[in-house]
Amino acid sequence: MTKLPTLLTLLVCAALCGCANVGVKPWEREVLAREDMRPDANPLDAALDDHIYFSKEGTSGGRGFGGGGCGCN
Amino acid sequence: MLATRPSALARRLVASCLTALVLTVTQPGAQASQPNLDLAQYRGQVVIVDFWASWCKPCRQSIPWLNQLRARYGSRGLVIIGVNVDAERADADRFLREVPIDFEVVYDSQGALAGQFRLQGMPSTFIFDRAGKLAATHMGFREKQREQHENEIQNLLTGEAR
Amino acid sequence: MANNDKLIGDALALAACGLLGAAAPTRSHAAEPDGKWAIDTAVLYYGESDGRVKDASLSALAIREFGDDRKLSLDLTVDTLTGASPSGAIASDLPQTFTSPSGRATYTTPAGEIPLDSSFHDTRVALNAAWSQPFARLYTFNAGVGASSEFDYQHIGANAGFTRDFNQRNTTLNLALAYGVDKVKPVGGVPIPFATMGDAVNEEDGNVAGRAGDSEDKNVLDVLVGFTQVLGRHSLLRVNYSYSDSSGYLTDPYKILSVVDPVTGEPLSRTPPPGVSGPSGIFLFEGRPDSRRRQSLYSELRQDFSGKVLQLSYRYSTDDWEIDSHTLEGRLRVPLGESGYLEPHLRYYTQSAASFYRYSLAGGAPLPEFASADARLADLDAYTIGLKYGHETSRGNEWSARLEYYQQAGKAPAETLIGNQPGSVQMPDFSAVILQFSYHFNL
Numbered sequence: 029m030t031k032l033p034t035l036l037t038l039l040v041c042a043a044l045c046g047c048a049n050v051g052v053k054p055w056e057r058e059v060l061a062r063e064d065m066r067p068d069a070n071p072l073d074a075a076l077d078d079h080i081y082f083s084k085e086g087t088s089g090g091r092g093f094g095g096g097g098c099g100c101n
Numbered sequence: 102m103l104a105t106r107p108s109a110l111a112r113r114l115v116a117s118c119l120t121a122l123v124l125t126v127t128q129p130g131a132q133a134s135q136p137n138l139d140l141a142q143y144r145g146q147v148v149i150v151d152f153w154a155s156w157c158k159p160c161r162q163s164i165p166w167l168n169q170l171r172a173r174y175g176s177r178g179l180v181i182i183g184v185n186v187d188a189e190r191a192d193a194d195r196f197l198r199e200v201p202i203d204f205e206v207v208y209d210s211q212g213a214l215a216g217q218f219r220l221q222g223m224p225s226t227f228i229f230d231r232a233g234k235l236a237a238t239h240m241g242f243r244e245k246q247r248e249q250h251e252n253e254i255q256n257l258l259t260g261e262a263r
Numbered sequence: 264m265a266n267n268d269k270l271i272g273d274a275l276a277l278a279a280c281g282l283l284g285a286a287a288p289t290r291s292h293a294a295e296p297d298g299k300w301a302i303d304t305a306v307l308y309y310g311e312s313d314g315r316v317k318d319a320s321l322s323a324l325a326i327r328e329f330g331d332d333r334k335l336s337l338d339l340t341v342d343t344l345t346g347a348s349p350s351g352a353i354a355s356d357l358p359q360t361f362t363s364p365s366g367r368a369t370y371t372t373p374a375g376e377i378p379l380d381s382s383f384h385d386t387r388v389a390l391n392a393a394w395s396q397p398f399a400r401l402y403t404f405n406a407g408v409g410a411s412s413e414f415d416y417q418h419i420g421a422n423a424g425f426t427r428d429f430n431q432r433n434t435t436l437n438l439a440l441a442y443g444v445d446k447v448k449p450v451g452g453v454p455i456p457f458a459t460m461g462d463a464v465n466e467e468d469g470n471v472a473g474r475a476g477d478s479e480d481k482n483v484l485d486v487l488v489g490f491t492q493v494l495g496r497h498s499l500l501r502v503n504y505s506y507s508d509s510s511g512y513l514t515d516p517y518k519i520l521s522v523v524d525p526v527t528g529e530p531l532s533r534t535p536p537p538g539v540s541g542p543s544g545i546f547l548f549e550g551r552p553d554s555r556r557r558q559s560l561y562s563e564l565r566q567d568f569s570g571k572v573l574q575l576s577y578r579y580s581t582d583d584w585e586i587d588s589h590t591l592e593g594r595l596r597v598p599l600g601e602s603g604y605l606e607p608h609l610r611y612y613t614q615s616a617a618s619f620y621r622y623s624l625a626g627g628a629p630l631p632e633f634a635s636a637d638a639r640l641a642d643l644d645a646y647t648i649g650l651k652y653g654h655e656t657s658r659g660n661e662w663s664a665r666l667e668y669y670q671q672a673g674k675a676p677a678e679t680l681i682g683n684q685p686g687s688v689q690m691p692d693f694s695a696v697i698l699q700f701s702y703h704f705n706l
Contacts, residue, residue: 051433051493054222055186055215059497061156064572064596064604065565067491067501072303072324072701073665075338080309080697084671086614086639087559087580087588099432099493100159100223101241101332101397162330221431241400244330 054099061098138182138207138214140233146178147257148229152215154186155196157223163242168203170254177258178231184209186223230257301326305701307342311693315379316346325706332403333396340389347379349691351518351636352546353623354378355530360543362463364517366451366471369463369540377691380517387413393422401428405439418445424487433493441485448478449516456550457630460519462541473548479512489561497567502560509555519546520636525625528682547624549635557582572596586640588614602655608667610647616640622675622684638691642674649697660704667697 052060063069082088140148151167153160164183171181181204187193188210197206209215218227222240230236236257239250302325309318320342327335350361352372359372363381370381393407406423424439447453451471458473489503521530522545535541559580566573578590592610599605617640619633649667656662673690680688 051430052496053212053215054220054431055152055154055212056496057223058154058156058188058192059567060493060499065499065567067499067563067565072305072322073699076305076307076320076322076699081612084639085588085612085643085645086586086617087590098156098158098223100157101243
């Protein structure tokens with residue numbers, strides 16, 4: 029149970045520190061802006077699946093939301 | 102890092118650099134991929150350079166607004182140039198069929214102009230006064246800022262040409 | 264009588280859906296017209312093999328944008344469940360009789376078959392509403408509420424969260440919190456853990472034995488911390504850490520355990536008194552801990568290959584019930600012509616048994632503190648293979664169909680087996696077919 033918090037801290041730090049140079053310029057988001065590249069595409073399918081797997085297995089959820097996309101505004 | 106507007110000195114510095122850069126981009130008889138943007142020819146007029154793309158959702162609101170500005174103030178010396186940053190020209194064309202643009206469009210598919218203007222986000226609008234100096238930079242488009250931005254333009258238009 | 268399968272942490276699923284729904288979901292379709300409602304509808308059929316659970320559901324998700332990136336989303340799901348599910352009792356060489364959960368009737372299972380709860384029928388309605396809007400240039404805030412109801416189970420929950428962009432919106436941090444309260448009101452009353460299943464009792468003859476109270480509550484708190492990172496023009500990575508804390512009544516009131524001979528492992532027999540119908544063996548109601556703390560790490564990669572999109576995800580989960588699981592999932596969306604696409608899907612899931620999972624209980628031995636024979640808490644492996652086809656019409660509407668095949672196989676840990684059981688373990692494995700039709704349109 030204690031392995032995850034350490035992993036989490038590492039990941040969050042990596043994200044905020046190490047990722048400053050990773051990414052694309054604001055005008056290079058044409059592919060990321062496509063609906064099929066959005067991480068939250070298909071919310072209905074995802075919710076239906078989550079419900080089925082939750083009812084039939086011992087674990088659930090984890091997907092979260094936000095990010096990606098056209099990066100506009 | 103972009104939360105505050107740059108100081109007046111910094112702005113003047115950036116403005117001069119940008120104006121110089123933009124002037125050097127002009128190349129008569131350039132290859133198709135090299136965008137042609139010569140702001141010197143618009144000296145004496147207020148110039149809005151607006152970066153847009155087919156995949157930029159707020160552009161569907163900002164472009165009609167710019168069309169309106171062009172209609173209202175074109176005769177008073179407002180010039181609007183839309184710089185398209187779509188990697189594929191076909192995408193830009195498809196967008197134009199849905200959202201017509203009533204001002205000049207320059208195609209910057211390699212992002213050269215975007216890089217020179219140091220674009221921080223999409224859409225971005227750069228406004229130059231009659232002297233060719235960068236007066237304002239706006240990132241993003243929000244309905245509630247329309248009026249404020251329009252007032253800004255009006256003020257620039259009433260400023261004297263030097 | 265409700266489907267047992269829904270009761271287990273139903274709130275958790277809905278809280279997870281709530282977290283999902285709260286962030287103003289984007290749809291899977293091309294440019295949504297502003298100032299209009301974008302509506303996604305789906306009809307889904309889920310059917311297990313061998314007379315087990317069948318579910319039909321209707322869902323609708325409506326999203327409206329109000330300018331300046333403010334979004335409202337509403338969703339409604341109605342589903343009907345029928346069919347039987349394993350009660351937790353083990354198969355026997357002889358036919359077995361059980362008292363139904365209501366305590367008023369009995370049902371029998373043929374020799375050699377895994378006992379399934381008698382057939383039932385139940386309808387569930389779930390509603391969610393969520394709002395999201397930006398505040399300051401790099402922040403968005405979201406909040407949502409949800410509720411669901413079926414005749415023996417109710418849930419209500421709320422969630423809130425925000426996202427913050429960094430690095431020219433290449434990195435997005437998100438934080439979310441969800442809290443839910445559930446109430447379970449089992450048919451026949453809440454069983455006392457390890458109480459013996461009693462004989463069937465008529466209405467006039469009084470209360471059902473071994474029950475304490477009409478209903479029980481449970482609370483669930485979910486916390487999510489995650490980030491989404493643009494890796495390049497064609498790829499995106501998302502990593503989420505979640506923590507979930509459930510407390511209250513976490514037991515399944517309809518699940519039982521067989522008591523077996525401690526030497527042979529055969530189910531013990533019993534004869535009800537004359538003139539009375541009742542169980543043909545000794546069956547005890549299960550009892551689970553009143554708290555469950557779970558952590559999980561989920562990572563997802565989305566990669567574009569000239570118009571084809573590969574989505575690969577891995578989730579690791581661990582909790583204080585000692586259920587550890589790994590989920591690996593992949594989808595590949597392949598455009599077909601101008602307006603269609605095909606999307607194959609593969610999923611693999613494996614989990615380790617809960618510390619209190621028991622295949623059966625040994626007669627005469629001291630009772631453990633907690634025990635459950637629910638196969639969903641055993642060691643298990645599951646596979647899904649599916650295909651989805653979608654097509655966008657000339658008016659910008661989209662319809663899609665997907666067909667999936669799910670197969671689950673469980674294993675009872677060796678240490679939970681008694682006597683001769685190792686040679687004759689029968690786990691209630693099953694396979695299921697999932698068929699879904701969806702239609703998207705704008706109003």
